[in-house]
Amino acid sequence: MDAAVVARETFAASVFESLRADSVDGPGVTRTSYMAGEQRAHDAVAELASGLGLAVSVDAAGNLAARFAGRRPELPAWITGSHLDSVHVGGNFDGAAGVVAGLTAIAAMIDAGLRPQRDIVLMAFRAEESSTWFVGRHGGHLGSRAALGSLWEGELDSAIHVATGRPLRAMMTEAGFDPGRIETGPSILNPADYAGYIELHIEQGPILENRAIPVGIVTGIRGAYRVRNGRVLGAYSHSGAVPHEYRQDAVFAMADLVMALDGEWARRRAAGEDLVVTVGKFATEAERHSLTKVPGQVDFAIDIRSQGRDTLDGMETFLRDKARMIEAQRGVALTLEPFDRSSPSPMAPLLVAALQEGAEGLGIPYLTMASGGGHDAQDFADAGIPAAMIFVRNDKGSHNPNEAMEIADFMQATRVLANVLWAMAGEA
Missing domain, CATH: 3.40.630.10 (Zn peptidases)
Incomplete structure (x- = not known):
């Protein structure tokens, strides 16, 4: 044969x-x-x-x-x-x-x-x-x-x-x-x-x-845990007139989340866990955002994949905890729903x-x-x-x-x- x-x-x-x-x-x-x-x-x-x-x-x-x-x-x-x-x-x-x-x-x-x-x-x-x-x-x-x-x-x-x-x-x-x-x-x-x-x-x-x-x-x-239609809502304001402590900057808030995910991914990978993390569909409102505006909205998607259910659950917990922390620090609202889970x-x-x-x-x-x-x-x-x-x-x-x-x-x-x-x- x-x-x-x-x-x-x-x-x-x-x-x-x-x-x-x-x-x-x-x-x-x-x-x-x-x-x-x-x-x-x-x-x-x-x-x-x-x-x-x-x-x-x-x-x-x-x-x-x-x-x-x-x-x-x-x-x-x-x-x-x-x-x-x-x-x-x-x-x-x-x-x-x-x-x-x-x-x-x-x-x-x-x-x-x-x-x-x-x-x-x-x-x-x-x-x-x-x-x-x-x-x-x-x-x-x-x-x-x-x-x-x-x-x-x-x-x-x-x-x-x-x-x-x-x-x-x-x-x-x-x-x-x-x-x-x-x-x-x-x-x-x-x-x-x-x-x-x-x-x-x-x-x-x-x-x-x-x-x-x-x-x-x-x-x-x-398996894949996914945020298909995530959103950060901050507040549009003047880029030159609003100081750091008064801003509700959606881009910086999202950047905080991205870097936190990257760090946790690296930590778990070093510990031998099977894991890949992707942040995609990362966009401001092009028709509203400009060089002189503090961005008030970012839309995004997150795709977390692993062969380990415990790893996926742990990453979801990390993601949600970090999102709440960033909301408090940056004065934004961070939406992760609907959240899809594929084992x-x-x-x-x-x-x-x-x-x-x-x-x-x-x-x-x-x-x-x-x-x-x-x-x-x-x-x-x-x-x-x-x-x-x-x-x-x-x-x-x-x-x-x-x-x-x-x-x-x-x-x-x-x-x-x-x-x-x-x-x-x-x-x-």
Whole structure:
């Protein structure tokens, strides 16, 4: 089988090129969730899967499933895949690599004349890039969470598409899917029907590239505590006439908070804690602020991520305590609500070990590491389905047109995926 995977390299490269050609947007690609770009990618994968003889179906949320039938369909199946949407003018590999890897692995099994005991299902999920394409109240990863029955109450109406201004319910309906089925249940993917989920994805940071290692085995996906729409309210006043002690300066207040967060991050990192902190969407009111005004308002966002729930809780406590202190010192009002909490999602230890053993058996160098970004795999883990992830070395990050995954690295990771899928589904 491994030789059959290697022989499918040209096939995999051609699929990537076809996806790029169908969604090119300036220097990158755009596959907008629940719109034409994403749909073209789904149609292309469905056609390829049908050509391999897989049973292709589309669920009520628009997720694509291509089933490689095993000899014992009554046994819980294995799922592999990822998403096919992209960010606006993004790269061609984020998400798509996992779908192409699953397709390549199954094609290699067919080429080698192998048929697993358990079904293997390739899935392409909708709207994983929800933070790009949807605003309003939503929990991200809308396609996989819809299939797993984990959308929040009212989320079909509170998630608003940025390109149309219409809610998720309308976007699904207009695309020909059935949000009512999602709302009334039961969940499309029943955990009892699936033995596990393995997702291949490009690494979205520089670690594998900097360490010259082609493959990462993910131990867990960091949880995220977020202030999405924070605000500091001070008072506008004359920049020359109001002395320091009488000012309610929103920028200096926010600067105090930023530096406090940076210091606490450094302290916890030095103590060995897994933690990343980002302050973004940092803006004054451009139409009101000027050189001669003390700024009275700053809008901001804070993203705190860690594999440790205690670390996340500790950072929230620190953030709130520091905000109250700055309010008293600077005479401002600091709003942190709504405050979103997404818990860490550890990958299944047995699957992590299987991936490590698979890489070692194939002689492929790997690094055990955390995932800083969110992925559909975390939704499977949260739903009680054992999940694992494989990262592929990728230069120049992701969510930009310069993603630079090498096909040789992709094939190394796909060999690991195929090896473990066969180990889990082939003779189980």
